[in-house]
Amino acid sequence: MKHASVTPRIRPAEIYLDNNATTPVLPVAAAAAMQCMQQQFGNPSSSHTTGIKAKATLEHARSLARQVTGAGDGRILFTSGATEGIQSSVVSALLALRQQGKNGASTLLLYGATEHKAVPESLKHWNSVLQLNATIKAIPVDQNGQFDLNFISQHAPAAGLICTMAANNETGIKQQLDQLEQCIRAANPAVYWLVDCVQALGKMSLKLADTTIDYAPFSGHKLYAPKGIGFLYVRASAPYQPFITGGGQEGGLRSGTENLPGIAALGAVLTEVQRADGKIFQSEHTLWHYRADLTAALRYVFPELVLNSDQPYIVPTTINFSVPGFYSKDIMDLFDAAGIRISSGSACSSKVPTSFVLDAMGLAAWRSQGAIRLSFGPAMSATECADACNAIRALKAVVNKHCLVVTDATPTLEIHADGLLQLKHEDSCSYLLIDAASGQALVIDPVAALVNRIINIVQGRQLTLLAILETHQHPEQQSAALMLRQALHFDQQHCDEFGWPTATEQLNLADFQLTRLATPGHCASAISIILRRDQQTLVAFVGDVILPGGIGRTDLADGDAMVLQRSIKNLAEQIDADTLLLSSHDYAQRFATTLQLAQQESELFAKVLAGLPAAEWQQQLNAQTAELQHASHYYCGLVEVAITDASRLLDKSELANVLQQQPELQVIDVRESHEQTAGPLQQHLPVKADVLAVPLSKLCDALISRQLTPTRPLLLVCRSGNRSLLACKVLRRFGFATVYNLNGGMALLV
Structure with missing residues (x-):
């Protein structure tokens, strides 16, 4: 008997787990919108x-919104989304307060410290525009994200408006609205109360009419409706001032012809929310099972994962976690390369190194800096959950191979674990020089924030460290080199203050020779480490004596301008014009410089080498010091930023033609090696082409090894087009004639 063959199901190319930012539109919602537009x-x-x-159609959707939210006799008006609802609510409340004479510093406007930025920014803006001049205060939260009720009790009597959330967009933390209401109303029965319910719709039971909530904004695109549609609940007794006037639509509360296709789509979603058969929207019990499965998959990849929010304080559809030793971007880049879409927080917020939500909760800095948000929707299917878990679990091999997580597995020493690695954290640089053949390595100028990463590389690759070196030390800063030596149990008994082995003038690593040169001035005790091979001076690790585009500062406690000038001239005599100069800081994101480039990019540097008189040199340094005092970001020196870019930006539409017409064009993938393994570039190119892997961390190594040919045209690619453009700028500085950048990066090819 023949059995019908079963074709194995192919995993989707994209696993979308960022539903708190936005959701796909449900097919029934898209159909409703299309029918509305056409019929x-x-x-x-x-x-x-x-x-x-x-x-x-409009009133049916309004009726559904009323039923789903338990609005009772409250007003439901359609908006463009939650931000409009928040703005109009804040304006209405503030105008009412002004009419009541409640203004000035004695009137408080309170908001939760973990609110979406739309709330405090709206308060600040309209408080100023309406000249209410009230005092705006944030309500503290505890480590579980719960409001400080004592603070509310103390400050609510003087408050005119209190803004809170039902569920947080970053952490999924929900508030006990009944307890919060009791606290607020016991302190001030008349205060206006706004509750952001965006993340609550479809995830929490809402009975607004049974509460004293005055305003509750909702957004359709957070629950499978299109973008640009939302609605606002306004309690029957709450003041409301139309934000948009005109034709009198929405009972005169929100003029302008209604977005009927969006409203029809929203109505279709709300119809599904009301259904009890679980055909589309899953039960809370099922959602908790999905959360458990996804969390287990994450722990399989990252055993040391820590949840930043957990039961019983959350809705089930948000997983906010951090992994020791990882920053948010590390994990986001890895997941994105593998086709898994996650985020580091609110998609509406600007790019910041920490999560203000976790900071407000008082969590450790590493958790805030490494916070990842994985969010799924209440309409996730069992198949989608299984696909997501499988995709996440598949990353275990990637993180093990690239030593992102240390295991007992035999290491795989691919090309990226050989030669020079430049590891960067913000503006600080650390260097690893690795010889894969012998398994030996050197560390130069480790940065505290990168210590865990360096440990993973050393232990994961089973490397033998010859030395952990520093070019200089700042007494007021904890030595990252000391931290690294202690963590790796590295013998520091026979090393000097820089980590240089005593009674050793030259360190040898494979065919590299390293020597040191005293270069004080930035601080009293500093050296430069010179790297040579075959009698050629390849690199000088110069600490903060010379910066890419500038010169180190000398106004620190043990700095000396005249000594620094002598050190720079002395160093210049020991190296070649094209020797790569690698600094401890890279404020202008230039990665490296040379004597020749330094003279071109810094007028002051050129004058130093030309023999600038002592008096003029001191005058120039004093001017730099004054500028540094107003730009504390440049802790170790000041740079003069040059503006350069790619030779040309290529769009996706012209990529195939360019690759066919220029067969000599070399495609360069500048993503880090773990991203390249998780999601190879070749499979997304429209035309077959050889791809050379040059991660940004290996860009300086590629310059040293002459891996790239300056006269050959290059096309640089990364995930979004940003890192590749950065690499374009670096290569253009170093004389590469034709350097293209793929506009939008791989994201537009997938």
């Missing part, structure tokens, strides 16, 4: 039959 396209304000049908 029910009338203006709801028109009195003819087509308009009456449109009006019926």
